[in-house]
Structure formats: C-alpha cells, structure tokens
Amino acid sequence: MKFATEESCRAYLFRMRWPDGFRCPRCGNSESWSIGKVLVRCAACRHLTSVTAGTIFQDTHTPLTIWFRAMWWVTTQKNGASALGLQRILGLKSYETAWTWLHKFRRAMVRPGRDLLCERVEIDECYIGAPEEEMHGRGAADKTLVVVAVEESGSGIGRIRFRQIPNASAATLNRFIRESVAPGSVVHTDGWQGYRKVGSLGYAHEVTVLTGRKEKASELLPHVHLVISLLKRWLMGTHQGAVSHKHLDYYLDEFAFRFNRRKSMNRGKLFYRLVQQAVAIEPVPLDVILHPEKQQTWKLPPRKSPSREADTDRLAVQATGL
C-alpha cells in the first residue's frame, strides 16, 4: 500500500473528493489557501474546512493511515469483514470502535442515486433470522422480512438489491420495485397478491405460480433463491448469525456492495469505490449508528390490511408451494 503517511492519505482523499480541484462546500468557490497541513480557507467566503470535514472521517482522532488500512482490509476480505477481525488486524483496543467503523463503511457502500436494475429482474421475499425449515409452523414474530431483487444476466446473475420491509403488502412491494427496477423491465415474481399490480406500474409482469406445482421455489425463481441462500450463509458464516434486526439493512448493503462487484478482478477497485463514497456521504452521528431507527427513512403510513395477516397468508402460500 502506498498510504504510509498522513500526507499521502490526505492527498488521496483530496483527489477523490475534489477531482477537479477544491470546491468550497459552502459557496462553491474554487480559490483557497492552505492553513498548515490540514485546513483549507475559502478565498471567497472565508469558510474554514478540511478534506475530511463533512465526510465519515470528520472529527476522527485516529490517524488516516489506520482508516486506510481498515478500508483496505475490509475491501480485500473476500467473504466480508467482521468487527472482531477488524479489531484484531488493526490492534484496536475496543471492539465497539471496530464495530462502529464497519457500520460507517457500510453506509458508504450504498451509492447515492445508483442505477436501477433493468431488463429481467426476479423478485421475492425471504425471512432472515430463522432456519428455512422452521418457517412454516411458526409465526414470523422473531424474523425479519426482506425483499430481494435479482437481475438476470444471460443464464447468470447480474446486480442485486435488498430491503428490509415491514410487511409483504402491495404498497410496500410496489414501492421497493419502483425504487429498484427501471420502468419497461420484465419483473418476474410468484403469484403472491402483493405483486398483483406490478403490471400497471410500467413493467412487464411475469408470474410463476408456485401453488400446486411440484417444483421448488428455488427452481421457479432460481436466481433470487440462489442469492437468498448465499446471503443467509454469509450472515451465518462471517457474522455468525449475530446481526440484529435494526442493523440488518446495513449488512444487506454490504452484501450487495460486494456481490455487485464480485467479478471485479482488481480488489483495488473496491477500495477505490469505498473511499470515493466515504468522502461523498455525510458523517453519521454515533447515536444514529447505534440506533438506526432514529433515522428511519423507511416508514409507511398504517395500511388497512394488517401486516401480520399478510405475512401469515404469505407463509401459507409458500408452504403450499414448497
């Protein structure tokens, strides 16, 4: 690694954040002067800033060289990174610090305004938090419902998207589909009633009805079910199943980030992308990292059909199909 000094790390962040030269975050002016090694003063509005201000590195007391080692390690671990692993590799005293850093990185793994999935997309939901076999007999109370979209790419898999959802109602599923899939694409689902309106949202809706078929769901929607099994393996393996529901979204982001770049032979590209996004997103207060519900953007108004009933129906449909 060429990031052995604070200066080289800072210069790298500078090029990532301002590829066309400095821009004042307050007024957009490009003239500035340096104050010492870290601070930059805008020549127009006099705003005092630094390359790390307003990024996930803001207010850090840890040298950038350590942050860079952390990001390098995280992006070069083929199966993802655990907090314990990061703590060991950096020799951090506190597990909580390693855990918090990983969560900051995960927030930088979602590209704002990322492209929508397109052409042919399989969509289905799954429960996270319990072995598949236990799904049918028991309620869904201790499990989290996650919707999964998988782009078909020839006979293989293209890009993927996840979202934790409060229920499998049409409103919830339609919203996810509109935010994840480009209009005009083919959306392939099972016969769940929550997908009934997909055809009226500007998609070609292809339905494979599971009920009464002897094939398994994994054969009828093979791409999405392969991704679900890989996700579950990853959560059980790298994270030993110890992911709490309130943080699950960020683990889903990390899984998608890695999966969508799995064909990139150059691990350096993953690192590059992570650093690029780390200086592009706002800093997240520790309080919000620990309690993501305080920044809940996924809130739907209460619907007439209660979610638990919808989920129970859903389980019933899957049970007859499986």
Ligand SMILES: [Zn+2]
């Ligand atoms: Zn300015």
